[in-house]
Amino acid sequence: MRRNPKRALTTGSVPTVAFLIIVNMLTLIASTTRIALTRSAHHHLHRYARHRSLSRKSFPCPLWSSSFSFCLQNPRGSTSLSLSTACSSAASAASAASAPPIPPRAPPMADAGAGVEGNPLLRDFEFPPFDVVEAKHVRPGILALLKDLEGDLEELERTVEPSWPKLVEPLEKIVDRLTVVWGMINHLKAVKDTADLRAAIEEVQAEKVKFQLRLGQSKPVYNAFKALQESPDWNMLSDAQKRIVESQIKEAVLNGVALEDGKREEFNKIEQELEKLSKKFDENVLDATKKFEKLITDKKDIEGLPATALGLAAQTAVSKGHENATPDNGPWVITLDAPSFMAVMQHARNRALREEIYRAYVTRASSGDIDNTLIIDQILKLRLEKAKLLGYNNYAEVSMAMKMATVDKAEELLEKLRSASWDAAVQDMEDIKHFAKSQGAAESDDLSHWDINFWSERLRELKYDINEEELRPYFSLPKVMEGLFNLARTLFGIEIEAADGLAPVWNSDVRFYCVKDSSGKPIAYFYFDPYSRPSEKRGGAWMDEVVARSCVLSRDGASARLPVAHMVCNQTPPVGTKPSLMTFREVETVFHEFGHALQHMLTKQDEGLVAGIRGIEWDAVELPSQFMENWCYHKDTLMGIAKHYETGENLPEDVYKKLLAARTFRAGSLSLRQIRFASVDLQLHTKYVPGGPESVYDVDRRVSERTQVIPPLPEDRFLCSFSHIFAGGYAAGYYSYKWAEVLSADAFSAFEDAGLDDSKAVQETGQRFRETILALGGGKAPLQVFIEFRGREPSPDALLRHNGLLPIAA
Numbered sequence: 001m002r003r004n005p006k007r008a009l010t011t012g013s014v015p016t017v018a019f020l021i022i023v024n025m026l027t028l029i030a031s032t033t034r035i036a037l038t039r040s041a042h043h044h045l046h047r048y049a050r051h052r053s054l055s056r057k058s059f060p061c062p063l064w065s066s067s068f069s070f071c072l073q074n075p076r077g078s079t080s081l082s083l084s085t086a087c088s089s090a091a092s093a094a095s096a097a098s099a100p101p102i103p104p105r106a107p108p109m110a111d112a113g114a115g116v117e118g119n120p121l122l123r124d125f126e127f128p129p130f131d132v133v134e135a136k137h138v139r140p141g142i143l144a145l146l147k148d149l150e151g152d153l154e155e156l157e158r159t160v161e162p163s164w165p166k167l168v169e170p171l172e173k174i175v176d177r178l179t180v181v182w183g184m185i186n187h188l189k190a191v192k193d194t195a196d197l198r199a200a201i202e203e204v205q206a207e208k209v210k211f212q213l214r215l216g217q218s219k220p221v222y223n224a225f226k227a228l229q230e231s232p233d234w235n236m237l238s239d240a241q242k243r244i245v246e247s248q249i250k251e252a253v254l255n256g257v258a259l260e261d262g263k264r265e266e267f268n269k270i271e272q273e274l275e276k277l278s279k280k281f282d283e284n285v286l287d288a289t290k291k292f293e294k295l296i297t298d299k300k301d302i303e304g305l306p307a308t309a310l311g312l313a314a315q316t317a318v319s320k321g322h323e324n325a326t327p328d329n330g331p332w333v334i335t336l337d338a339p340s341f342m343a344v345m346q347h348a349r350n351r352a353l354r355e356e357i358y359r360a361y362v363t364r365a366s367s368g369d370i371d372n373t374l375i376i377d378q379i380l381k382l383r384l385e386k387a388k389l390l391g392y393n394n395y396a397e398v399s400m401a402m403k404m405a406t407v408d409k410a411e412e413l414l415e416k417l418r419s420a421s422w423d424a425a426v427q428d429m430e431d432i433k434h435f436a437k438s439q440g441a442a443e444s445d446d447l448s449h450w451d452i453n454f455w456s457e458r459l460r461e462l463k464y465d466i467n468e469e470e471l472r473p474y475f476s477l478p479k480v481m482e483g484l485f486n487l488a489r490t491l492f493g494i495e496i497e498a499a500d501g502l503a504p505v506w507n508s509d510v511r512f513y514c515v516k517d518s519s520g521k522p523i524a525y526f527y528f529d530p531y532s533r534p535s536e537k538r539g540g541a542w543m544d545e546v547v548a549r550s551c552v553l554s555r556d557g558a559s560a561r562l563p564v565a566h567m568v569c570n571q572t573p574p575v576g577t578k579p580s581l582m583t584f585r586e587v588e589t590v591f592h593e594f595g596h597a598l599q600h601m602l603t604k605q606d607e608g609l610v611a612g613i614r615g616i617e618w619d620a621v622e623l624p625s626q627f628m629e630n631w632c633y634h635k636d637t638l639m640g641i642a643k644h645y646e647t648g649e650n651l652p653e654d655v656y657k658k659l660l661a662a663r664t665f666r667a668g669s670l671s672l673r674q675i676r677f678a679s680v681d682l683q684l685h686t687k688y689v690p691g692g693p694e695s696v697y698d699v700d701r702r703v704s705e706r707t708q709v710i711p712p713l714p715e716d717r718f719l720c721s722f723s724h725i726f727a728g729g730y731a732a733g734y735y736s737y738k739w740a741e742v743l744s745a746d747a748f749s750a751f752e753d754a755g756l757d758d759s760k761a762v763q764e765t766g767q768r769f770r771e772t773i774l775a776l777g778g779g780k781a782p783l784q785v786f787i788e789f790r791g792r793e794p795s796p797d798a799l800l801r802h803n804g805l806l807p808i809a810a
């Protein structure tokens with residue numbers, strides 16, 4: 001998203017205006033700026049990315065973070081030493097050494113309003129008082145907090161000097177306090193929602209955004225960073241500190257702070273206009289989606305739809321006034337919402353119905369009074385103007401200014417993946433054609449867009465025949481977690497111990513864990529909220545920080561504050577003596593989120609603004625999470641987990657083989673699909689001339705010639721609903737999906753190269769992964785971090801190999 005909302009909230013590090021506005025918007029729309037999604041949402045996005053996901057609360061896992069290189073003195077062993085000495089090292093020495101333990105928060109100002117006295121949001125805590133925060137605390141608590149922080153910011157602006165203790169430390173304290181407290185209530189909204197809580201948060205949201213904007217546009221703070229960069233002290237700073245300064249400056253510049261007054265006004269006007277246009281774009285997509293409904297009364301017409309889809313269609317019918325609708329006898333209503341749309345594409349035998357729904361889907365928001373065409377052009381024009389104002393050639397350069405990739409590198413990667421995927425995608429089409437023919441399909445010689453999903457689903461069922469439900473008994477949550485923790489011990493030398501009761505929790509099912517290093521010293525904590533609670537908890541799975549590692553926020557004045565994370569999933573709760581049983585996809589999801597959590601918790605970075613997942617470029621932040629998913633396909637790891645919860649028997653070998661094989665099914669086609677979106681996105685934000693001879697649809701057609709085996713329909717207007725880039729902050733950033741896959745696959749291949757069966761080699765590689773990717777946070781450029789781990793720059797070969805897209809040497 002964006003420059004990533006996640007970063008805006010968690011690093012809070014002077015994000016750009018646009019960024020914040022998007023964050024705000026997304027927070028309102030999607031009630032989430034948090035990390036991940038269900039595996040299925042991921043999957044869905046990857047495969048059908050054009051479908052708007054924000055409105056369904058599903059972001060692609062936006063925990064984009066990367067890493068930092070290993071700059072601690074001790075390459076291995078004595079982790080505890082590096083941890084405990086860290087706070088008295090480098091530039092923070094002066095402040096940390098002399099700082100007394102942080103006193104409890106000053107009592108809130110008397111005039112801050114009722115409800116401040118004893119308000120848990122204003123308390124000083126080691127672990128947030130999740131058990132006692134209620135809706136009634138939000139308004140008084142947040143307003144008092146913001147008032148406090150306003151005061152702190154004014155004080156900072158008055159006394160700021162270009163030095164670490166007089167600039168960055170007070171800034172970190174402001175940013176951190178807002179991040180932590182806001183993170184608490186945002187988290188509660190996601191896991192313990194009530195109408196009151198939601199309303200209370202909405203009420204103070206605008207005030208909070210206003211403060212963040214003011215913080216992000218503070219000229220005195222910006223000037224001090226510039227002065228620090230030019231001062232003799234610059235060379236005394238550590239790499240991580242230099243990166244903090246540089247990124248603060250860069251973000252401020254992208255924020256328009258460095259512009260002269262007249263130009264800044266122009267800049268702010270563009271930003272406001274862009275915000276309005278994005279919002280309108282989004283509303284049009286939602287309206288167009290809502291407007292369409294197809295009533296079906298004849299059971300013949302919906303043959304093939306599975307029970308869940310029939311249930312959904314009947315439920316929709318009821319909500320549209322057909323009170324007596326039932327899944328068995330209808331009537332049914334099909335809509336363009338993802339679950340309904342996809343069910344028809346994949347399962348409806350009625351070809352005419354598939355065609356009708358498909359055509360409606362790809363022409364959403366492209367005509368009448370909800371036509372997004374003009375909005376798209378206006379957005380692209382303003383983005384280009386903004387880029388020029390900031391001294392860039394195009395908007396893609398602005399977007400990439402805070403990312404790991406560059407325009408050239410992203411284009412180069414996409415082309416490499418495209419050419420490797422093309423033949424496989426052509427072959428996929430041939431396979432489907434033959435299969436459809438063998439099934440006697442009349443359309444087999446003339447397959448169109450609305451046939452592809454349908455026939456590939458049939459082929460998939462035939463080839464792999466994996467029934468997710470039947471696999472559940474092999475994946476019980478306790479076994480899965482045990483296997484995951486064992487893997488973490490093997491790879492990274494850490495122990496994970498239950499620590500229930502140490503920290504307050506928001507629900508009695510929530511577990512609390514302590515992470516210890518090999519010497520038994522605690523280095524981090526995390527909450528795990530595993531089960532679904534539909535009445536109060538958002539769907540999906542995600543991870544986020546509770547607090548980050550930091551020396552400035554040391555609780556005892558000597559050692560760094562330890563990082564705390566939370567992981568949230570939506571598994572089926574246990575019933576009686578039956579444990580929570582998971583699908584394979586849910587297992588992958590837990591591994592994914594745990595990868596994010598590891599990067600947050602195993603950080604050795606003491607600079608709070610770039611510790612853990614903070615400050616990591618968002619096209620690199622999915623590295624550890626997707627990396628961890630790979631282990632679900634590793635035979636020993638999987639077989640260690642997959643034991644029948646009653647009989648203890650192993651997952652049958654042939655099922656494992658099918659899981660493995662299914663991973664590459666239609667990989668070429670799926671890859672091309674993502675490449676089409678990513679390429680159009682880049683073209684529109686680099687070479688496209690708004691108002692020029694070529695329309696945006698011409699650009700899409702041109703790109704599609706090279707990325708689509710079947711050309712799009714002439715009336716295809718998918719751009720009119722491509723909310724990722726026109727309303728969701730993915731502008732010139734869609735490539736990140738592929739970028740991150742390349743990084744994670746290549747990182748995993750280091751283990752393959754070392755030999756997955758060689759436990760010593762695996763351990764050594766794991767240790768190196770820990771000391772680089774997991775340790776360095778946002779304190780070092782992600783490319784350098786990657787090189788420190790891998791010994792070279794990233795290569796797409798491993799991803800292509802995992803996807804079965806590398807030609808096999810004869």
Ligand SMILES: [Zn+2]
Nearest residue numbers: 036061063625
């Ligand atoms: Zn993720």
